[in-house]
Amino acid sequence: xxxxxxxxxxxxxxxxxxxxxxxxxxxxxxxxxxxxxxxxxxxxxxxxxxxxxxxxxxxxxxxxxxxxxxxxxxxxxxxxxxxxxxxxxxxxxxxxxxxxxxxxxxxxxxxxxxxxxxxxxxxxxxxxxxxxxxxxxxxxxxxxxxxxxxxxxxxxxxxxxxxxxxxxxxxxxxxxxxxxxxxxxxxxxxxxxxxxxxxxxxxxxxxxxxxxxxxxxxxxxxxxxxxxxxxxxxxxxxxxxxxxxxxxxxxxxxxxxxxxxxxxxxxxxxxxxxxxxxxxxxxxxxxxxxxxxxxxxxxxxxxxxxxxxxxxxxxxxxxxxxxxxxxxxxxxxxxxxxxxxxxxxxxxxxxxxxxxxxxxxxxxxxxxxxxxxxxxxxxxxxxxxxxxxxxxxxxxxxxxxxxxxxxxxxxxxxxxxxxxxxxxxxxxxxxxxxxxxxxxxxxxxxxxxxxxxxxxx
Numbered sequence: 001x002x003x004x005x006x007x008x009x010x011x012x013x014x015x016x017x018x019x020x021x022x023x024x025x026x027x028x029x030x031x032x033x034x035x036x037x038x039x040x041x042x043x044x045x046x047x048x049x050x051x052x053x054x055x056x057x058x059x060x061x062x063x064x065x066x067x068x069x070x071x072x073x074x075x076x077x078x079x080x081x082x083x084x085x086x087x088x089x090x091x092x093x094x095x096x097x098x099x100x101x102x103x104x105x106x107x108x109x110x111x112x113x114x115x116x117x118x119x120x121x122x123x124x125x126x127x128x129x130x131x132x133x134x135x136x137x138x139x140x141x142x143x144x145x146x147x148x149x150x151x152x153x154x155x156x157x158x159x160x161x162x163x164x165x166x167x168x169x170x171x172x173x174x175x176x177x178x179x180x181x182x183x184x185x186x187x188x189x190x191x192x193x194x195x196x197x198x199x200x201x202x203x204x205x206x207x208x209x210x211x212x213x214x215x216x217x218x219x220x221x222x223x224x225x226x227x228x229x230x231x232x233x234x235x236x237x238x239x240x241x242x243x244x245x246x247x248x249x250x251x252x253x254x255x256x257x258x259x260x261x262x263x264x265x266x267x268x269x270x271x272x273x274x275x276x277x278x279x280x281x282x283x284x285x286x287x288x289x290x291x292x293x294x295x296x297x298x299x300x301x302x303x304x305x306x307x308x309x310x311x312x313x314x315x316x317x318x319x320x321x322x323x324x325x326x327x328x329x330x331x332x333x334x335x336x337x338x339x340x341x342x343x344x345x346x347x348x349x350x351x352x353x354x355x356x357x358x359x360x361x362x363x364x365x366x367x368x369x370x371x372x373x374x375x376x377x378x379x380x381x382x383x384x385x386x387x388x389x390x391x392x393x394x395x396x397x398x399x400x401x402x403x404x405x406x407x408x409x410x411x412x413x414x415x416x417x418x419x420x421x422x423x424x425x426x427x428x429x430x431x432x433x434x435x436x437x438x439x440x441x442x443x444x445x446x447x448x449x450x451x452x453x454x455x456x457x
Contacts, residue, residue: 009038009039009126010034010039010049010050010082010084010122011039011040011049012039012040012041012042012047012048012049012050013031013034013039013040013041013042013048013049013050013051013052014041014042014043014044014045014047014048014050014051014052015027015030015031015041015051015052015053015054016045016051016052016053016054016069017054018053018054018055018056018089019054019055019056019058019089019090020056020058020241021156021203021205021240022158022176022205022207023054023055023056023089023090024156025147025156025158025205026054026088026089026112026115027052027054028147028148028149028152028156029115029116029142029146029147030052030054030088030115030118031148032143032145032146032147032148033116033118033119033146034050034118034119034122035148036119036146037119037122041148045073045076046076048083049080049082049083049084050083050084050085050086050122051073051076051083051084051085051086052085052086052087052088053066053069053070053073053085053086053087053088053089054088054089055087055088055089055090055091055092056089056090056091057089057090057091057094057171057175057344058090058170058171058172058344059339059342061342062090062091063091063094063095066087066091066095066099067099067102067103070085070087070103070106071103073085074103074105077105084107084108084122084125084126085103085105085106085107086106086107086108086109086110086121086122086125087099087103087106087108087109087110088109088110088111088112088115089112090112090171090172090175090176091175092109092110092111092112092134093111093112093113093134093174093175093176093177094171094174094175094345095109096109096111096132096134097109097132100130100132106130107125107130107131108121108122108124108125108130108131108132108133109131109132109133109134110131110133110134111133111134111135111136112175112176112177113134113135113136113137113140113161113176113177114133114134114135114137114140116140116142116143117133121133136162136177136178136180142158142182144189144190144193145193149194149197149199152425153201153391153392153393153394153405153424153425154199154201154202154203154238154391154425155191155194155195155197155199155201155202155203156202156203156205157187157190157191157194157202157203157204157205158182158205158206159181159182159187159204159205159206159209159212159224159239160179160180160181160182160206160207160208160209160211160212161176161177161179161180161182161206161207162176162177162178162179162180162207163176163178163179163207163208164178164179164208165208165243165281165283166281167270167280167281167282168279168280168281168347168348168349168352169270169280169310169313169341169344169347169349170344170347171344171345171346171347172207174345174346176207179207179208179211181212181213181214181215182215183214183215184214184219184223184224184227187204187224187228188227188228188231191228191231191234192231195231195233195234198425199425200235200236200391200425200426200427201235201236201237201238201391201425202228202234202236202237202238203237203238203239203240204224204228204237204238204239204240205239205240206239206240206241207241208241208242208243208246209221209239209240209241209242210239210242210243210246210247210251211243211246212224220248220250220251221246221251222248222250222251222253222254225237225239225251225254225255225258225261226254226257226258229254229257229258229260229261230258234260235260235427236260236262236391236407236427237258237260237261237262238261238262238264238409240266241266241268242265242266242267242268243268244267244268244269244282244284244288244289244292245282245283245284245288247292249295252292252295252296252299253299255296255299255300255303256298256299256300262407262408262409263300263302263303263304263407263408264303264304264305264306264334264407264408264409265296265303265304265305265306266305266306266307266308267289267292267293267305267306267307268307268308269289269307269308269309269327270282270308270309270310271309271310271313271316271320271323271324272286272323272324272325272326272327272328273286273316273320273321273323273324274286274323275320276313276315276316276320279313279314279315279349279352280310280313280349286323286327289327290327290330290331293305293331302408303408304334304335304408304409304410305331305333305334306333306334306335306336306337306409307331307333307336307337308336308337308338308339309324309336309337309338309339309368310338310339310340310341311324311338311339311340311341311361311364311365311368312340312341312355312356312360312361312364312365313341313349313356314341314349314350314352314353314354314355314356315352315353315354315356316341316356321364324368325367325368325371328368328371328372328375329371329375332375332378332379333372333375334376334379334408334409334410335372335376335409335410335438336368336369336372338365338368338369338372339365340358340361340362340364340365341355341356341361343355373437376437376438377435377437380410380435380436380437380439380440381435383410383432383435383440384432384433384434384435385431385432386431386432387429387430387431387432387445388406388407388412388429388430388431388432388440388442389406389407389427389428389429390404390405390406390412390414390427390428390429390430390442391404391405391425391426391427391428392404392422392423392424392425392426392427392428393405393424394424395424396413396415398415400415400416400417401413401414401415401416402414402415402416402422404428404430404442406440410439410440411438411439411440412430412432412439412440412441412442413439413440413441413442414428414430414441414442414443414444415443415444416444422444428444428445429444429445430442430443430444430445431443431445
């Protein structure tokens with residue numbers, strides 16, 4: 001839908017993005033649609049005629065943070081009476097019409113299942129209509145040619161949307177809707193498009209990425225990995241986020257078979273206690289998770305595994321928490337994301353039992369993070385002196401400095417006296433000179449990227 005000729009036309013847009021890679025890709029999709037309308041991006045919110053807040057609702061108080069930020073955007077309205085403000089993302093899907101009632105200057109609410117309809121929503125908003133576009137229609141536009149890929153070091157490809165798991169703590173099934181897989185042919189076409197664009201790294205996305213199934217067919221995620229990894233010119237392939245109980249032996253074998261599948265896996269476990277895992281509704285035991293980790297490391301020696309943890313889940317005892325600490329010691333994760341439990345709207349966890357008191361939950365979180373720091377110091381220290389292939393992800397704070405990611409997704413900072421060949425998204429070889437708990441320090445190696453031995457890191 002085109003913008004009406006007699007309506008004030010937005011010239012600049014600003015998008016603020018919170019949350020996961022799915023939200024990042026959604027913002028790229030939103031940007032592309034606006035640029036098709038001739039509306040250009042700006043990094044200065046005060047310059048914008050259209051402001052989008054692409055929100056995340058995974059943590060506690062997400063709604064309060066969203067409304068606080070929208071309140072700040074409203075302050076621009078007196079100076080810009082034609083300013084449009086839109087709420088997008090998971091909080092938009094969760095709050096829906098309530099957001100329009102609560103924020104009188106909010107022009108539209110666009111849910112996660114309606115991202116492809118932004119152009120129509122903006123056109124309707126310019127007529128004065130306050131638009132509510134939420135829910136998950138069966139037919140949803142997903143135009144890869146409208147996605148703005150500039151400024152990204154990797155090409156992200158959604159292969160499955162939504163989640164059917166119903167973990168007792170998680171709001172994703174209601175904010176992202178039911179699972180819906182994209183056809184393999186469509187995925188392959190998009191990857192070919194990104195490789196032609198020049199990306200060296202492709203990342204497959206899904207809330208339960210390894211639960212992908214061919215619509216109307218029999219192929220599963222193992223078949224998709226085998227098909228995608230064989231695409232000529234694909235140098236690095238990642239995927240996130242994997243669900244432990246959805247892994248099969250064939251999927252593990254595929255990870256071991258293809259060298260261009262990065263030796264890195266994000267595998268959320270959430271707890272090391274069987275009793276807590278059962279109350280979370282995760283569908284696997286501690287032992288089953290450990291067996292999966294062992295199988296992955298046998299198939300792909302040196303693979304780095306990161307995870308998610310929730311501490312202070314309702315009824316969690318000190319003994320159950322210590323089982324989580326022992327799991328961290330046993331698995332030796334290369335990194336973790338850990339949070340104190342927070343109740344989310346529409347989830348069943350609050351009915352399980354009383355929450356762990358805040359001081360106890362905070363103290364457990366600190367202990368977990370302290371232990372994980374010790375693990376990471378050991379693992380990162382073992383990489384000093386090795387050469388690593390990295391992909392350049394950004395520029396550092398000093399002239400001639402860069403940030404990058406190793407094959408196993410560790411952050412590596414390095415300097416280069418001659419930075420002309422160090423472009424965003426390029427592959428470089430660096431030598432690790434120093435380790436920190438959460439990153440590596442390096443220097444650009446004089447050898448070409450194909451010279452010398454490297455270790456996955």
